[in-house]
Amino acid sequence: MADIADYFRGFAVTFRKLFEDRVTGEYRGGRAKEGQPDDKRPKPERLHGRHVLNRYEDGMEKCIGCELCAGVCPANCIYVRGADNDPENPTSPGERFGFVYEINYLRCIHCDLCVEACPTQAITESKLFEFSFTNRSDAIYTKDELVVGDDGKPQQMPWEDWRDGEDQLTSGWMRATSSAGDHRYEGVVHWAGELGYGVRAPELGQSAEVASAPADGGEVE
């Protein structure tokens, strides 16, 4: 008999849910008419949204065109071609820079392996998640759209609905380990400065010893 009672307990559960608070919000992506609710919740700190290509504090691009991100990408959504820097007027510090950089967001699974792979912290993921493009060519973000502007903020796509502060949380500072993925850097902030922000403050649980050597004396730079 207990079994039969269990069946009806299930019905009671679903009926009770009718009167409970909703867990979802009323989000309309900025297209709400007057008087309609349009709530966007704050995103979690480590959300994997769309990518940005960062620049150093002096305005140089961080990307060196090494294609490690393209190599590691499980979805094959990144296309990179490097080129030699003009010695007179370099795009990035060093020999090479990312000449072509494209990400196909119809393929990207936002696994963040490209961010892990990047040796210069050039590619990071922001919390911007709106991808409501209406054709396939719009789905491929080119370097012009990915690289941060002169104020260090990402480019706003026409279909993105930015709320306060969402454009600022763009950098890989939220990762637990360093750019090289080396466990010895776990809990230690090891970031190059960024255009518009400088060196980001450490996250909760991270030590603020910038670029300090790991305890066992391994090489840092």
Next chain:
Amino acid sequence: MILAADPLYGGDLLGDILITLLKAGVAFTFLLVAVMLMIWFERKLISDMQNRIGPNIAGPWGIFQTLADGIKLFFKEDLVPENADRFVFKLAPYLALVPAFLVFAIVPLGGDFNRKDGSDGVVSIFGHDTFLQVADPPMGILFFLAMSSIAIYGIMLAGWGSGSKYPLLGAVRASAQMISYEAALGLAIAAVVLQTGSLSTHDMVIDQAAGGYGGIIPNWNIVVTGFVPFFVFFIAGTAELNRPPFDLVEAEQELVGGFHTEYSSIRFALFFLAEFMNTITMSAIMVLLFLGGPAGPALFFPEGWWIGTFWFFLKLMAFLFTFVWFRATLPRFRYDQLMDLGWKVLIPISLAWFLLLAGLRLGDDRDWTYNETLAFMVGCIITFALLGGLLIGAINTARAERVREEADRG
């Protein structure tokens, strides 16, 4: 035995035709609008039961969401698979849709059945006396069984004509499931027909509107036939509709989309429409058979044709709510569980109950005394218990045999 035919016919021909066309048009429009609202209602209610908000953009409370979806489906590309049997593939959606609408024609939608003057639900449209239902054929409820059998063809041919594996598997499941449950469905209906003594749907309502215990508890068939046929019909009806928990036909996790996997655009919309139309008509048939149709409980008596319609919709909503509630609560059956429930539980129960009711009816006709009736019922219960025990014993023996064979082989 009550014999009543629609008083409309036999008057002037033109008036008859026009009134009939008007009723058919109103019923068809009503059904289409009801489907639109039903889909919205289902999505909204099930999201309430899952702590979500549900459709909320198109129109107030998202009420036009179905309309938006329908318009979108109209403009989608219409694909016919290369291996499909083109004629059958195109025919199948209509075979599913047309019966779904035709069944609705025999459902009485309103009329004041509780009035004491014996008008029995006759209403007057433009001076013509008629019933508030599209048609009241003498074969009545048999028409429902016939149409639900034809609807199986729609699903079977869709699966077969697609020339694809998953739709075929879905169609095989569908035909097995729907044919199995139709037996239980038919036996539950037979119990009602036995009680009413007529196949006509209008007569069924009249029969249920009359009398009742103390004028308060209504004379509905759910009470008169002793609840069992109602529950059998409800479960078998849910299975017949391929609604959760019996939605093996289109089990998304196993069969992609089941029989309509290969359908797109407006043809898919037709299947979708048929499915929800069937839900509404099945609820209407259940209201008609067991809850008195438009005949309300005799609690208070505001007069007028609309009171029947009001009761009808109230009861219809109760069933639609329950269907959605089922979907939100119950996980899907496994295929063998489905067949077990149909063949080993529902059919024996409904058959036994039908025989019991038939025996009581016979006793009624032959003026049995109280003691004779009691003896008959006790005898019946003992017989059924013995037969049930034999059946369960046979099932268990067969299972033990199978297990032993498996063990020997392994």
